Amino acid sequence: MNVNTETPIFRIEKLSHTYLGRCPALRDVDLTIRRGEQVVILGANGCGKSTLLKILDGLHRPVSGRIEAFGEDVTGIADDPARAQQFHRRVGLVFQDSDVQLFSATVWDDVAFGPLQLGWTPDEVRRRVQEALAVMGVEDLASRAPFELSGGEKKRVAIATVLAIDPEVLLMDEPTANLDPRSKAVLVDLIAGLGRLGKTIIATTHELDIVPTIASRVIVFGDEERRPIAEGDAQTILDDVDLLVRANLLHQHLHRHGPIQHAHRHSHADEHDHH
Amino acid sequence: MSSFIPKTISGISQTVERTVFSAEHARFPGLLQGTDPRAKLAMVILLLLAASTARHLVVVIGVYLVSLLFARLSLLPSSVLLKGVWLGMPLFAAIVALPTVFTMPGRALLTVGTLGDMQIAVSDNGLSSAILLVVRAGTSVSLGLLLVLTTRWTDLLKSLRILHVPDAFIVVFGMTYRYLFLLLHAVNGLFLARASRTVGPIEGREQRRWIASTTGVLVNKSFKMSEDVYQAMVSRGFTGEIKTLAEFRMADRDWLLLGLVVVFVASTMLLDRGLA
Numbered sequence: 001m002n003v004n005t006e007t008p009i010f011r012i013e014k015l016s017h018t019y020l021g022r023c024p025a026l027r028d029v030d031l032t033i034r035r036g037e038q039v040v041i042l043g044a045n046g047c048g049k050s051t052l053l054k055i056l057d058g059l060h061r062p063v064s065g066r067i068e069a070f071g072e073d074v075t076g077i078a079d080d081p082a083r084a085q086q087f088h089r090r091v092g093l094v095f096q097d098s099d100v101q102l103f104s105a106t107v108w109d110d111v112a113f114g115p116l117q118l119g120w121t122p123d124e125v126r127r128r129v130q131e132a133l134a135v136m137g138v139e140d141l142a143s144r145a146p147f148e149l150s151g152g153e154k155k156r157v158a159i160a161t162v163l164a165i166d167p168e169v170l171l172m173d174e175p176t177a178n179l180d181p182r183s184k185a186v187l188v189d190l191i192a193g194l195g196r197l198g199k200t201i202i203a204t205t206h207e208l209d210i211v212p213t214i215a216s217r218v219i220v221f222g223d224e225e226r227r228p229i230a231e232g233d234a235q236t237i238l239d240d241v242d243l244l245v246r247a248n249l250l251h252q253h254l255h256r257h258g259p260i261q262h263a264h265r266h267s268h269a270d271e272h273d274h275h
Numbered sequence: 276m277s278s279f280i281p282k283t284i285s286g287i288s289q290t291v292e293r294t295v296f297s298a299e300h301a302r303f304p305g306l307l308q309g310t311d312p313r314a315k316l317a318m319v320i321l322l323l324l325a326a327s328t329a330r331h332l333v334v335v336i337g338v339y340l341v342s343l344l345f346a347r348l349s350l351l352p353s354s355v356l357l358k359g360v361w362l363g364m365p366l367f368a369a370i371v372a373l374p375t376v377f378t379m380p381g382r383a384l385l386t387v388g389t390l391g392d393m394q395i396a397v398s399d400n401g402l403s404s405a406i407l408l409v410v411r412a413g414t415s416v417s418l419g420l421l422l423v424l425t426t427r428w429t430d431l432l433k434s435l436r437i438l439h440v441p442d443a444f445i446v447v448f449g450m451t452y453r454y455l456f457l458l459l460h461a462v463n464g465l466f467l468a469r470a471s472r473t474v475g476p477i478e479g480r481e482q483r484r485w486i487a488s489t490t491g492v493l494v495n496k497s498f499k500m501s502e503d504v505y506q507a508m509v510s511r512g513f514t515g516e517i518k519t520l521a522e523f524r525m526a527d528r529d530w531l532l533l534g535l536v537v538v539f540v541a542s543t544m545l546l547d548r549g550l551a
């Protein structure tokens with residue numbers, strides 16, 4: 001194979017998914033993710049972000065469509081445990097809800113879970129755990145029980161459990177949801193740092209303010225369409241107020257300041273007395 | 276008085292969440308904590324066998340006393356095994372054991388009334404088998420708690436596997452265990468959420484309605500979450516065969532303890548026969 005036309009990490013064609021007896025969660029999604037990209041998938045609640053990431057992680061078999069990862073067809077990998085394990089060595093998912101991801105007695109055990117399942121030696125496991133805890137700055141929490149941690153701590157530990165496997169691709173489902181501003185800033189910096197190290201990252205969110213820091217490319221999912229309706233670099237997307245309103249990511253009446261400039265709609269100008 | 280039910284439920288669920296699932300006791304330096312999980316599992320299964328086959332109350336009480344002794348030696352607070360087990364028993368007794376009080380044929384101790392030609396009465400056989408049933412259930416629950424409280428979740432799964440329990444069963448068992456945890460967690464969350472939204476006491480009827488309506492939501496929610504937990508495990512390389520760092524090694528002490536339990540269980544069975 002020619003090195004110049006490197007195979008993409010993910011190539012998704014006509015992917016659709018419907019949960020039993022519901023309207024489609026994803027409709028005819030086409031998507032390509034290249035190595036070393038930090039892609040943010042922007043979409044409103046319920047537009048299928050979590051579903052997409054679970055399918056990318058090989059946990060659901062999509063109802064229709066085709067997924068290629070690292071040049072191989074992985075569409076039905078969920079049904080083949082041996083192949084799935086190899087795949088999970090290369091692709092890790094940080095779940096939206098940290099509580100489901102932390103199920104061991106201590107933080108250390110939880111971070112060690114992945115490396116152990118992959119059959120690494122005890123010394124290697126210990127080294128990986130140590131590293132992952134250090135990267136996320138949670139070494140102090142190693143002997144604590146996960147359920148007694150704060151939301152921000154849980155999220156960092158959850159990311160550490162995936163980093164311990166050192167996957168090539170990191171999928172993160174709403175990594176900054178429900179965090180206070182300071183925890184959020186810390187986490188966004190950590191994610192940006194992982195990006196600078198060259199990790200391929202696919203993160204979902206509906207929080208516009210974190211996008212410029214962590215995204216090299218932004219894909220907007222339509223609220224109704226259940227598929228990408230636009231893509232571009234962070235600045236281009238965030239400047240497109242009509243698009244953001246259409247995707248239900250920005251409310252007409254709300255003013256956003258800070259990183260999103262001029263995202264003002266003055267249809268209710270008389271109600272706002274600042275400026 | 277009106278807040279009795281929620282107080283009891285949230286009290287129990289918080290205690291269970293803390294004691295059972297935090298594995299706080301699994302880290303104490305007690306007897307069972309230091310025992311090989313496989314030996315421990317075998318011991319508990321043998322004792323369960325003894326308790327569930329015994330036909331004489333004394334024998335079952337003997338097994339129960341042994342489980343209390345183990346709890347003591349494993350540094351478990353006595354309240355966990357005493358209160359934790361017997362608080363729930365009256366409910367169990369009412370549902371499961373009460374009918375046998377009336378339905379077992381035997382000498383009438385107390386006549387309650389008549390139904391047509393039939394006399395409804397508490398029989399001596401009925402009463403003693405109901406008591407046996409309740410004590411047996413309490414003993415079994417104690418033994419189960421003993422195992423679960425002194426063993427880490429992953430070690431428990433691993434020792435089941437070593438005893439050749441099928442993978443599918445282990446996954447189901449593991450998920451059930453997580454499911455209960457998440458259910459309790461959700462219960463606690465809901466009580467907190469409601470307490471923070473309401474001012475002043477809520478009257479009894481409203482209370483019961485609320486409990487009924489939230490139960491469904493909770494069960495659904497925690498079921499969905501335990502499915503997600505399974506996916507989260509698969510996502511990190513789990514294939515049904517759990518691997519842990521703990522090297523299982525049967526020390527002399529483990530063999531000795533197991534031997535003692537075997538001798539004890541065998542003698543209870545002989546005794547149980549002899550008493551007949």
Ligand SMILES: Nc1ncnc2c1ncn2[C@@H]1O[C@H](COP(=O)(O)OP(=O)(O)OP(=O)(O)O)[C@@H](O)[C@H]1O
Binds near residue numbers: 019022024043044048
């Ligand atoms: N396990 C499930 N069973 C049935 N329907 C589901 C399930 N999970 C998601 N859905 C439905 O699929 C659609 C997409 O859900 P998904 O969780 O992927 O959205 P999302 O973009 O992640 O939303 P959010 O921002 O709220 O996390 C929703 O309409 C949801 O109700």
Ligand SMILES: [Mg+2]
Binds near residue numbers: 049050051096173174
């Ligand atoms: Mg989601």
